[in-house]
Amino acid sequence: MQYTVDKTEIEPFLARLAKSNQAFDARHPGLKTNRQPIHTVYGGANLYQSGTAGKIAQLSQKHFDQYAPDAATMAAALGVAIDSEASTDTEAFGSSSWIANNVFKRVQHKLATEAVEDHRIDFEDGYGARSDEEEDGHARSTAIAMATALQAQLLPPFVGIRIKSLSEEGKHRALRTLDLFITTLMAQTGVSLPENFTITLPKVISKIQVEVLCDYLDLLETRNGIPDGHIQIELMLENVQSLFNVEGKVGLPEMIAAGKQRVSCLILGTFDYTATCNVAATFQDHKHPAADFARQMMLANVMGTEVALCDGITNIMPIAPHKGTALTNEQLIENQQVVHAAWKLHFDNIMHSMQLGFYQGWDLNPAQIPIRYCAVYYFYLTGLEDSTNRLKTFIDKAAQASMVGNTFDDAATGQGLVNFFVNGMGCGALSEAEALATGITIEELKQRSFTKIVENRTQG
Numbered sequence: 262m263q264y265t266v267d268k269t270e271i272e273p274f275l276a277r278l279a280k281s282n283q284a285f286d287a288r289h290p291g292l293k294t295n296r297q298p299i300h301t302v303y304g305g306a307n308l309y310q311s312g313t314a315g316k317i318a319q320l321s322q323k324h325f326d327q328y329a330p331d332a333a334t335m336a337a338a339l340g341v342a343i344d345s346e347a348s349t350d351t352e353a354f355g356s357s358s359w360i361a362n363n364v365f366k367r368v369q370h371k372l373a374t375e376a377v378e379d380h381r382i383d384f385e386d387g388y389g390a391r392s393d394e395e396e397d398g399h400a401r402s403t404a405i406a407m408a409t410a411l412q413a414q415l416l417p418p419f420v421g422i423r424i425k426s427l428s429e430e431g432k433h434r435a436l437r438t439l440d441l442f443i444t445t446l447m448a449q450t451g452v453s454l455p456e457n458f459t460i461t462l463p464k465v466i467s468k469i470q471v472e473v474l475c476d477y478l479d480l481l482e483t484r485n486g487i488p489d490g491h492i493q494i495e496l497m498l499e500n501v502q503s504l505f506n507v508e509g510k511v512g513l514p515e516m517i518a519a520g521k522q523r524v525s526c527l528i529l530g531t532f533d534y535t536a537t538c539n540v541a542a543t544f545q546d547h548k549h550p551a552a553d554f555a556r557q558m559m560l561a562n563v564m565g566t567e568v569a570l571c572d573g574i575t576n577i578m579p580i581a582p583h584k585g586t587a588l589t590n591e592q593l594i595e596n597q598q599v600v601h602a603a604w605k606l607h608f609d610n611i612m613h614s615m616q617l618g619f620y621q622g623w624d625l626n627p628a629q630i631p632i633r634y635c636a637v638y639y640f641y642l643t644g645l646e647d648s649t650n651r652l653k654t655f656i657d658k659a660a661q662a663s664m665v666g667n668t669f670d671d672a673a674t675g676q677g678l679v680n681f682f683v684n685g686m687g688c689g690a691l692s693e694a695e696a697l698a699t700g701i702t703i704e705e706l707k708q709r710s711f712t713k714i715v716e717n718r719t720q721g
Contacts, residue, residue: 289565297526297569298378298419299688300633302624305388306399306422311409314417318376320627324579325372328600329631332358332365338601339608339635355646364638371634371689378688379419379621382407384438385426385463387625396434400441408449421459421495427470436477443492447485454491459525463497464533468512468519471496475521494523495571499530500537504558513562524568527559528623531573547575547610556617564618572614572622579603579628604632611636620684634689641690644681652678652699656714676711683709 302317310316329335336343336357344358353359382403384396391399403422410416424439425431439460446454462474471494478492496516498504506512517524531552536542538551546552552573559570580603581596588596607629614622615637624630655675682699683706685691696706705714 296418296687297621297684299621299637300624300630301379301381301419301571301621302377302627302630303381303383303387303423306382306384306396306403307388309382309399309403309406311406311413311415313406314377314380314410315415317380317627317630318372321376321630322372324628325368325631328579328597328604329365332361335365335368335635336361338604339632339639340605341639360639360642363642364635367638367689368631368634372631375417375689376630377417379421380417381420381459381461382422384435385423387423393434393437396438397441400438401445404442404445405449407455408446411450411455416455419457419459420455421461421493423461423463423497426464427462427473428464428466439477440481443481443485443487447487454487457493458491459493459495461495461497461528463530464499464503465496465516466500466502467506468515471516471519471524475519475523478523490521490523492523493525494520495526495528496520496524497528497530498555498559499533501534502537503534504555511558511562513559517563517566517568526569526571526621527563528571529555529559529573529619532576534573547573548613553617556614556619560618569621570619572619574623574625575603575607575610575629576625577603577606578626579607579632580626600628603628604635607632608636608639612640615640637688638690641681641685641688645685645691645695648678648681649695649699652682652701656700675715679706679709679711679714682706 304313304317329338333343341361342357343361344356384400388396388399407416407420422439422442425435427435443454460474460478462470465471474494478494479489481487482489482491496503498513502512504512506515513527517527529552531547531549532545534555535545535549535551540549540551556570556572563570579600581600583592583596611622611633614620620637622633624633652675655678679701682691682696682701686693686696686706693703697703701714708714
């Protein structure tokens with residue numbers, strides 16, 4: 262068979278494709294391989310102390326123990342099915358009772374060992390407008406408290422601060438607080454910042470704001486002996502202008518590029534965003550179509566990159582209306598009803614976000630944290646049996662398209678299944694043994710790449 266185009270003629274075509282393909286691969290290296298927290302809990306800078314994370318953990322654990330004394334109560338509050346007649350000893354893997362009991366036990370363990378994964382000291386909405394003298398004082402005192410916690414190994418795995426926006430009204434105060442905090446913290450530690458330290462920039466509306474923050478961080482790192490690029494930034498998208506620039510084009514790629522590889526996460530500020538969409542306060546909701554549109558835009562712009570996604574808050578708190586120890590039976594019942602209703606709302610919102618591809622969200626109160634873990638663990642455990650069978654079959658067939666029941670899987674699905682187990686193990690929802698039941702090894706899971714797993718197996 263004769264070719265009509267010889268090798269020298271085809272080279273320019275291949276070169277053009279190579280340039281384009283390499284640029285795409287550089288922009289989309291794949292999902293981030295390092296751990297992503299499943300929540301961020303934040304609190305006002307005026308309240309922060311070295312033991313704050315531990316106090317939040319204790320309050321979370323106490324709240325869960327009080328309002329979910331057993332798996333059946335937890336399941337009923339969250340509106341999930343459970344076979345009340347099945348015993349823990351005889352329940353079948355993947356059954357509703359097995360899922361509920363394992364969610365309950367794993368949430369208890371998580372709250373006792375690492376209730377807070379990510380904590381943000383807030384100098385914005387959760388702090389409010391204060392005098393320069395007062396905010397200066399809190400910028401220094403919180404830095405000293407964080408340094409104390411760092412040295413005593415009391416910090417959560419991820420920490421940081423949220424500064425004010427870089428709007429005309431907030432720009433001077435935001436940069437001043439950032440300087441005072443970083444400089445004071447470094448003076449206290451004398452070594453370095455915490456490993457996963459992040460600055461949250463709220464209400465971002467332009468790439469210039471991101472550029473300025475990154476350039477300012479360059480200066481602070483140089484002045485304080487911090488390794489270049491150590492400080493990460495998160496961008497909170499709280500305006501329609503966060504998604505679209507002044508030319509009406511999608512602005513997220515240029516904002517991320519302006520971050521010079523510091524941008525680790527995009528956060529949706531659900532209620533602020535829907536407000537800028539002219540949605541009346543009565544109808545602002547976590548699952549409003551405008552919020553889902555923003556989520557889809559965020560997904561479309563960062564999937565395949567190392568930038569993570571984080572969802573917004575549930576604004577109804579699971580706080581009991583009646584306080585004290587001498588409560589009537591009616592008051593106790595009302596307390597439980599109010600708390601469980603807020604639990605159900607938070608649970609449903611988190612499940613909605615996870616089904617859309619958002620695996621992290623913001624919590625406002627220690628009482629919300631247990632339900633964060635309940636929802637995430639339910640998400641993974643309800644999908645465990647099906648995902649185990651599909652990944653095992655897929656690996657056995659070395660990535661050839663396969664069928665489990667009437668479900669067709671191809672290589673892209675294989676990567677999604679690997680991500681399911683890696684992310685589930687990372688947050689404590691899934692055990693190592695449950696991941697290994699698929700036939701995959703821990704070393705392969707650490708690679709996080711289904712393509713590499715298949716290559717290793719086919720070449721071996």
